[in-house]
Amino acid sequence: MTLSRFLLAGSLxxxxxxxxxxxxxxxxxxxxxAYRQQAFGLLETHFSNLxxxxxxxxxxxxxxxxxxxxxxxxxxxxxxxxxxxxxxxPLAGSRATDQVWTAAPRYADSARSLQQESDKxxxxxxRGDIAQLRKTLNDAGAICxxxxxxxxxx
Numbered sequence: 001m002t003l004s005r006f007l008l009a010g011s012l013x014x015x016x017x018x019x020x021x022x023x024x025x026x027x028x029x030x031x032x033x034a035y036r037q038q039a040f041g042l043l044e045t046h047f048s049n050l051x052x053x054x055x056x057x058x059x060x061x062x063x064x065x066x067x068x069x070x071x072x073x074x075x076x077x078x079x080x081x082x083x084x085x086x087x088x089x090p091l092a093g094s095r096a097t098d099q100v101w102t103a104a105p106r107y108a109d110s111a112r113s114l115q116q117e118s119d120k121x122x123x124x125x126x127r128g129d130i131a132q133l134r135k136t137l138n139d140a141g142a143i144c145x146x147x148x149x150x151x152x153x154x
Contacts, residue, residue, distance in 0.1 A: 024081045030092035036082035037093070043075040047137065050121070054134040062128065069125040076118035080111040089153040100151050110147040117143055 026032040046068040053060045088096050100107050117140040124133035 026082070026084065029084065029087045032082045032084050032087050033092045033094045036079035039075055039079035039082070043072060043079070046071045046075065047140065050125075050133065051137050054130055054137060060130065065125045069122040072118045073122050076115045095153045097151055097153050103150075107151055110143065110151070113143045114140060114147070
């Protein structure tokens with residue numbers, strides 16, 4: 001299988017996960033909390049790996065960068081489907097504040113901003129534009145910090 005077919009197959013598989021995420025239901029509120037925490041954890045892992053490459057902490061690997069960028073695109077969409085009412089802090093280790101629900105439009109805007117920036121990360125990796133990748137990773141990090149400041153209990 002060629003690299004492009006491998007990446008296409010991976011992208012399609014991840015896209016199908018993203019599409020099915022809208023229909024997620026959870027038996028217990030704790031399951032929703034665990035799901036979103038795991039998705040955010042994976043997102044952080046892929047962001048960290050790409051960041052390390054752009055800062056020359058590890059060698060830049062174009063294939064791994066594409067895999068990370070594809071994962072970031074999908075993962076940036078998954079956790080936001082796992083915030084049913086009743087899953088705020090301190091439930092099962094949740095750090096989500098009530099503002100996730102009381103300021104839902106603002107929270108949704110934050111999610112969309114992260115998703116748009118994730119698309120830019122993917123585009124920069126595909127183009128091989130390391131300078132733009134570094135910028136978009138910084139911009140995405142700023143979006144994450146702002147959202148944590150507004151919607152995450154300390």
